Amino acid sequence: MNEVQLIGKRADSASRRLAVLPTAVKNAALELMASSLEENRDGIMEANLRDIKAAEKKGVSLAFIDRLTLTPSRFQDMVDSVLQIARLADPVGEVIRAWRRPNGLEISKVRVPLGVIGIIYEARPNVSVDAGCLCLKSGNCVILRGGADAINSNLAIVDALGKAAVRAGIPRGSIQMLKDTSHAAVKALLRLDRYVDLIIPRGGEGLIRTVVENSTIPVIKHYKGICHVYVDGEADLKIARRICFNAKVQRPGVCNAMETMLVQRKAAKRFLKPMLRMFMKAGVELRGCPEVRKIVPGVKKAVEKDWSAEYLDLILSVKVVSGIEEAIEHINTYGSGHSDAIVTSDYDNARKFSREVDSAAVFVNASTRFTDGGEFGFGAEIGISTDKLHARGPMALEELTTYKYVVCGDGQIRQ
Amino acid sequence: MNEVQLIGKRADSASRRLAVLPTAVKNAALELMASSLEENRDGIMEANLRDIKAAEKKGVSLAFIDRLTLTPSRFQDMVDSVLQIARLADPVGEVIRAWRRPNGLEISKVRVPLGVIGIIYEARPNVSVDAGCLCLKSGNCVILRGGADAINSNLAIVDALGKAAVRAGIPRGSIQMLKDTSHAAVKALLRLDRYVDLIIPRGGEGLIRTVVENSTIPVIKHYKGICHVYVDGEADLKIARRICFNAKVQRPGVCNAMETMLVQRKAAKRFLKPMLRMFMKAGVELRGCPEVRKIVPGVKKAVEKDWSAEYLDLILSVKVVSGIEEAIEHINTYGSGHSDAIVTSDYDNARKFSREVDSAAVFVNASTRFTDGGEFGFGAEIGISTDKLHARGPMALEELTTYKYVVCGDGQIRQ
Numbered sequence: 001m002n003e004v005q006l007i008g009k010r011a012d013s014a015s016r017r018l019a020v021l022p023t024a025v026k027n028a029a030l031e032l033m034a035s036s037l038e039e040n041r042d043g044i045m046e047a048n049l050r051d052i053k054a055a056e057k058k059g060v061s062l063a064f065i066d067r068l069t070l071t072p073s074r075f076q077d078m079v080d081s082v083l084q085i086a087r088l089a090d091p092v093g094e095v096i097r098a099w100r101r102p103n104g105l106e107i108s109k110v111r112v113p114l115g116v117i118g119i120i121y122e123a124r125p126n127v128s129v130d131a132g133c134l135c136l137k138s139g140n141c142v143i144l145r146g147g148a149d150a151i152n153s154n155l156a157i158v159d160a161l162g163k164a165a166v167r168a169g170i171p172r173g174s175i176q177m178l179k180d181t182s183h184a185a186v187k188a189l190l191r192l193d194r195y196v197d198l199i200i201p202r203g204g205e206g207l208i209r210t211v212v213e214n215s216t217i218p219v220i221k222h223y224k225g226i227c228h229v230y231v232d233g234e235a236d237l238k239i240a241r242r243i244c245f246n247a248k249v250q251r252p253g254v255c256n257a258m259e260t261m262l263v264q265r266k267a268a269k270r271f272l273k274p275m276l277r278m279f280m281k282a283g284v285e286l287r288g289c290p291e292v293r294k295i296v297p298g299v300k301k302a303v304e305k306d307w308s309a310e311y312l313d314l315i316l317s318v319k320v321v322s323g324i325e326e327a328i329e330h331i332n333t334y335g336s337g338h339s340d341a342i343v344t345s346d347y348d349n350a351r352k353f354s355r356e357v358d359s360a361a362v363f364v365n366a367s368t369r370f371t372d373g374g375e376f377g378f379g380a381e382i383g384i385s386t387d388k389l390h391a392r393g394p395m396a397l398e399e400l401t402t403y404k405y406v407v408c409g410d411g412q413i414r415q
Numbered sequence: 416m417n418e419v420q421l422i423g424k425r426a427d428s429a430s431r432r433l434a435v436l437p438t439a440v441k442n443a444a445l446e447l448m449a450s451s452l453e454e455n456r457d458g459i460m461e462a463n464l465r466d467i468k469a470a471e472k473k474g475v476s477l478a479f480i481d482r483l484t485l486t487p488s489r490f491q492d493m494v495d496s497v498l499q500i501a502r503l504a505d506p507v508g509e510v511i512r513a514w515r516r517p518n519g520l521e522i523s524k525v526r527v528p529l530g531v532i533g534i535i536y537e538a539r540p541n542v543s544v545d546a547g548c549l550c551l552k553s554g555n556c557v558i559l560r561g562g563a564d565a566i567n568s569n570l571a572i573v574d575a576l577g578k579a580a581v582r583a584g585i586p587r588g589s590i591q592m593l594k595d596t597s598h599a600a601v602k603a604l605l606r607l608d609r610y611v612d613l614i615i616p617r618g619g620e621g622l623i624r625t626v627v628e629n630s631t632i633p634v635i636k637h638y639k640g641i642c643h644v645y646v647d648g649e650a651d652l653k654i655a656r657r658i659c660f661n662a663k664v665q666r667p668g669v670c671n672a673m674e675t676m677l678v679q680r681k682a683a684k685r686f687l688k689p690m691l692r693m694f695m696k697a698g699v700e701l702r703g704c705p706e707v708r709k710i711v712p713g714v715k716k717a718v719e720k721d722w723s724a725e726y727l728d729l730i731l732s733v734k735v736v737s738g739i740e741e742a743i744e745h746i747n748t749y750g751s752g753h754s755d756a757i758v759t760s761d762y763d764n765a766r767k768f769s770r771e772v773d774s775a776a777v778f779v780n781a782s783t784r785f786t787d788g789g790e791f792g793f794g795a796e797i798g799i800s801t802d803k804l805h806a807r808g809p810m811a812l813e814e815l816t817t818y819k820y821v822v823c824g825d826g827q828i829r830q
Contacts, residue, residue: 016747020770101792105781114803115773197803218633218804239826246828332431354821355435358530366520366824375829376820377516388529388612388817389633390805402803405791406769409781411654413661414790 003180004188008195010173011116011141017171019113019139023090026137029168030086033133034079036164040156045070047156048125055149067123068150078129078157081380085133088379091397092139106408111401113139115197118189119382120145120211122203125153131200132161132175134382138400141174143196145189148181155179190215200383200395220395222386224310225255225338227368230327230353232344233266239365240267240343241275246367247341249282253312255384256339256371260307260317262327265291268320272296276318284314291320307334324349328356335359337386339368360386360393419603422591423610426531426556429588434528434554436585438505441552444583445501448548449494451579455571460485462571463540470564482538483565493544493572496795500548503794506812507554521823526816528554530612533604534797535560535626537618540568546615547576547590549797553815556589558611560604563596570594605630615798615810635810637801639725640670640753642783645742645768647759648681654780655682655758656690661782662756664697668727670799671754671786675722675732677742680706683735687711691733699729706735722749739764743771750774752801754783775801775808 001009037044048070055068070078094111101107117140119131128144135142146154158177166172178185190199193216201211201221208221229247231240247258263271268291276286276296286292287302299318306317307330321327324342331340341363342353354362361371371394373381378396385391391399416424452459463485470483485493509526516522532555534546543559550557561569573592581587593600605614608631616626616636623636644662646655662673678686683706691701691711701707702717714733721732722745736742739757746755756778757768769777776786786809788796793811800806806814 016771016773019773099792101790105785107791112773218802220804236826242826242828250829350823354823356431358431358434358527359819361820361822364821364823366822366827367829369829370520370822370827371820375516376522377514387633389635392817393820402807404774405776405786405808406779407776407781407785408765408769408779411651411657412781412785413657414665414782414784 002188004178004185004192007143007176007178008116008189008192011143011176012195014171014173015113015115015141018136018141018174019092019115021139021170023092025169026090026139027086029165029170030082030133030137032164032168033161034082034086036160037079037082037129037157040160041075044153044156044160045075047152050152051150060149064123064149068125068153070125070153074126078126081126081130082133085137085380088137088397090137091401096403103412104409105412108406109403110406111398112404114400114402116141116143116195117400118143118145118192118196118199118217120186120189120199120201120203120207122147122207123150125150125157127202128154128157128177129161130380131382132158134380134397135400136165136170136174138397140400141176143176143178143189145178145181145186151179151181187214190217193217202383218390220383220385220387220391222255222336222338222384224336225257226259226308226310226334226336227256227338228260228262228331228335228340229258229368230262230321230324230331230340230342231264231267231271232324232342232346232349233264234346234349235267235271235343236345237267237271240271241278243341243343243365243367244275245278245282247369248279248284248316249314250369252314254369255310256368257312258316258368259309259311260319260334262319262321262330264324264327265320265322268292269295272318279316282314284316287315287317289319292318310336324352328353331357331359338384339363339371341366341368360384417603418595419593419600419607422558422593423531423604423607425588426558426591427610429586430528430530430556432586433551433556433589434507434530436554438507440584441505441554442501444580444585445497445548445552447579447583448576449497449501451575452494452497452544452572455575456490459568459571459575460490462567465567466565475564479538479564483540483568485540485568489541493541496541496545497548500552500795503552503812505552506816511818518827519824520827523821524818525821526813527819529815529817531556531558531610532815533558533560533607533611533614533632535601535604535614535616535618535622537562537622538565540565540572542617543569543572543592544576545795546797547573549795549812550815551580551585551589553812555815556591558591558593558604560593560596560601566594566596602629605632608632617798633805635798635800635802635806637670637751637753637799639751640672641674641723641725641749641751642671642753643675643677643746643750643755644673644783645677645736645739645746645755645757646679646682646686647739647757647761647764648679649761649764650682650686650758651760652682652686655686656693658756658758658780658782659690660693660697662784663694663699663731664729665782665784667729669784671783672727673731673783674724674726675734675749677734677736677745679738679742680735683707684710687733694731697729699731701731701733703733704735707733725751739767743768746772746774753799754778754786756781756783775799
């Protein structure tokens with residue numbers, strides 16, 4: 001048996017005991033894990049420094065080094081997030097629904113952990129902490145597979161977490177890290193459907209495609225966030241400007257930032273001139289349809305592939321549309337089913353947009369930037385799904401669970 | 416573009432309109448579809464006769480011919496099931512949860528259709544009706560792919576259903592049948608992830624494995640039902656006998672029938688003698704562990720592979736265990752996560768069993784035969800899932816849906 005199989009088997013066997021641990025034991029473990037991170041701060045920071053030096057030697061980008069680096073404040077954020085997870089409600093054991101059948105059978109639909117979850121991610125070491133602790137809180141064993149460049153940081157973190165967990169009574173094997181960072185090892189993990197119930201990949205589109213293509217285990221993911229804001233003819237243009245500016249500029253590198261702005265023809269002239277000036281001032285590169293370019297000269301020409309581009313940058317495509325029908329059609333054709341917004345004062349259009357746009361999150365008069373576990377009030381986030389099966393939109397503790405039916409009777413048999 | 420791609424594209428485009436149709440339109444369509452089946456009874460029965468004759472020529476088994484055959488009473492059952500589905504509650508539009516955030520955003524989690532569902536099945540023509548109508552009621556387009564041997568029956572049925580649906584205002588392309596019954600066409604369907612959201616295979620283990628191995632679309636399935644009844648030391652043995660007999664004998668060929676009976680050592684002597692005599696009288700072949708064979712001579716020897724066998728027949732493996740721990744361990748090791756029961760009068764053991772057995776349905780003092788959409792009160796069933804993602808246990812209308820978040824604000828932006 002190789003490393004990957006051993007890890008899988010160990011997780012599977014631990015998962016049965018972890019699944020039924022009382023909330024108090026899991027919470028006490030999380031508190032001990034937070035202290036353990038603090039006690040091992042020096043060792044973790046030193047391991048992180050080794051990763052950074054090795055990455056610099058390889059000549060990676062500054063952005064990559066930034067994602068890899070644990071600053072003192074990021075370290076504190078990691079510790080705080082563990083304590084925060086300890087304070088969240090335990091999803092396990094919730095009775096989702098219960099009813100009695102005419103024959104007297106009492107049926108309960110009860111929330112239970114999934115079992116074993118594999119998390120595949122890239123350079124950020126804080127994912128080891130967040131993902132590891134969210135899985136533990138929801139009663140799942142986790143197999144972490146971080147990027148090769150963060151291996152020393154990750155090993156030091158998982159060592160600190162794992163030892164504390166075991167001291168607190170969590171079954172050994174509940175939090176494990178794949179030490180072998182080869183592609184072969186990832187592929188072996190992705191075929192461990194006998195032991196692993198779910199794979200969550202976090203990272204760029206390339207990583208996610210590789211995972212989906214190689215996995216025999218169910219995968220929940222999102223490829224892209226091509227988010228739209230549609231400014232309706234009946235919009236309050238002051239609100240529209242505020243929302244569009246926020247959706248594009250506040251943090252352009254994330255999946256819930258706006259990539260395409262659609263404007264109803266009636267509002268185009270009045271709205272676009274001041275709006276696009278604001279964007280230009282903020283350094284946003286604009287790519288427009290012919291009508292946009294007629295209204296605001298100096299805007300670059302948008303080509304077909306701009307409508308399906310996830311820029312993740314200060315770039316925006318802009319299009320004038322005839323009305324809500326064309327806006328919805330455009331979004332359902334070019335969008336990625338992530339987050340899309342309408343700005344309108346018209347009741348019927350608000351309802352129509354929220355019903356007919358086929359996305360995980362649909363906003364009326366609010367910024368697309370709110371698609372986030374924390375902003376939704378889930379207290380945490382392990383990822384965002386643009387899939388439709390099992391989980392859609394921000395995923396937190398509840399999305400890491402499944403259910404079982406418990407049926408109680410007094411001797412019922414089927415006729 | 417070949418037939419499969421055309422069908423996929425047509426379904427995808429119809430799905431947007433079908434998803435937002437009012438319940439009344441869908442129900443009126445279902446009623447018209449039931450009438451249309453009746454009006455086309457002669458043509459459908461004639462097509463079925465052609466299928467039967469062709470199958471007989473090929474020399475298939477009598478059981479196969481039986482599954483293929485539409486008797487007058489089975490035809491009536493099909494019509495009734497359409498009317499029954501019309502009367503079920505529409506799952507679409509249910510607000511699963513709604514809350515207000517401190518910043519005033521109002522978030523609703525709303526139930527919506529999945530989109531396009533592919534159903535792959537074997538000889539039974541009634542699946543075309545059940546699956547087609549359940550998908551329609553839940554707002555999903557359906558692509559049906561029945562077995563080659565039932566092609567004439569299926570085409571006649573789907574023609575009758577589809578024309579009536581369109582007459583009632585359902586978008587063309589909502590119910591389609593794959594006419595090409597080649598393996599290549601199925602494989603092409605399984606890779607249509609651009610248009611199809613979910614595949615549900617219904618049939619034997621071989622069919623299901625082929626589907627899982629070739630699909631790039633999420634699949635919900637169950638491979639096997641290796642169901643257990645554990646008779647605890649503290650059981651009411653009269654109830655235990657009734658439940659075990661029902662679970663094995665009432666309908667041995669289905670997935671929720673008992674395949675292995677576990678008996679606690681303390682109860683073994685008193686329980687096994689009369690119980691196994693009852694089974695023998697009913698023609699059940701028994702395969703036991705050494706202890707069972709000591710208590711009741713004449714029982715065949717169970718070998719290792721008996722513990723993971725799905726007999727689907729009047730055969731039962733029987734094992735004496737030391738207690739609830741061993742019973743749970745046996746079930747979690749050899750079972751298929753489908754349906755497992757305990758018979759006990761002990762409160763703690765009832766709780767322990769229902770928490771620690773990792774199956775879709777866990778029964779206390781009731782027969783495993785109750786795992787069924789109808790028996791659970793769902794009014795219908797499109798299949799049973801032993802998967803943990805999205806749906807577990809009996810699947811009906813709700814399990815054919817997903818959700819979206821609708822977020823309403825008055826200009827909120829993210830800080």
